[in-house]
Amino acid sequence: MASEVSMKIPKIDFSSSPDLQPGADHWDQLRSQVLQALKSFGCFEAVYPKVSQETRQAFFSVLEDLFSLPVETKLLNTSEVPTFGYVGQYPHLPLYESLGISKVSLPDNILKFSNLMWPHGNINFREVVSLLVGQISDLEKMVRRMVMEGLGVDKYYESNTESIDYLLRMMKYKGPEKEGVREGLGSHTDMTMLSILFQNQVSGLQIQTKDGGEWIPVEISPNSFTVMAGDSFLAWSNGRVHAPWHRVMMEGNEARYSVAFFALPKGGHLVQAPEEMVGEEHPLLFKPFDVIKYLNYISSDGGKPGKSALKDYCGV
Ligand SMILES: O=C(O)CCC(=O)C(=O)O
């Protein structure tokens, strides 16, 4: 029977030191919390007020405008990987729509996207996205550096950073407007090193425990982000970091807007566990793989990634 008190994902507070540098007072303490959380849950709630409430609100209000655009306009947003562009109007996912901006750290790509969506561009959109991308990528870098340090392989941090592109995915889930709970997005793991997520006031994200026994609803505070590890970090750490299964379940009438900031290895780069991560007690789990090739393989297969898709693709 499910327990009465529902479980929570770990909560880690970065508010006293949002610009924390290695070696600073709180660094080591937070580093061990981060590593522990990503090993046992694959995710945690990060209290990170460096991104202000005003910025978040400005972003969610511009997202309402964005998703109100005609479908023909949203379809103009195409991409190298089909699911990085516009996704929506799927009969099996009737509540879900998303729009992505690849390599979002390049201001030119935000500009191109905003010119594609709005005939006269949208300076407000561009400003708020650039601000968010800067602030959230600081959090992503800090967390990834802490994990690598905690594993004793931070000498790879800089080169790993160079091998990553950031993808911004903006999502809208319609309320089902029917009795009961409906699937907004099916269960999956992310292909990222790390994913950083946040939402408007409507929740719906659920994370499965590592033993597969329970779905934990993610109820995070308005200053928080959900930080989650993906399959690339799992493979890179040779299984030390857990990449959790997660899904979105929707209820009621209200639409849910959410944002995912994905740290994703670049196309052409092979994700590979460093030699220090492999040994007698830790035999190599995955052969080196190119994430973009893998994602294209999954999309061309037309199916959803199965429980062992990455293992089938490049498992040792
Ligand atoms: O909407 C959310 O909170 C989660 C979205 C998600 O899991 C994804 O885009 O990979």
Ligand SMILES: [Fe+2]
């Ligand atoms: Fe996801």
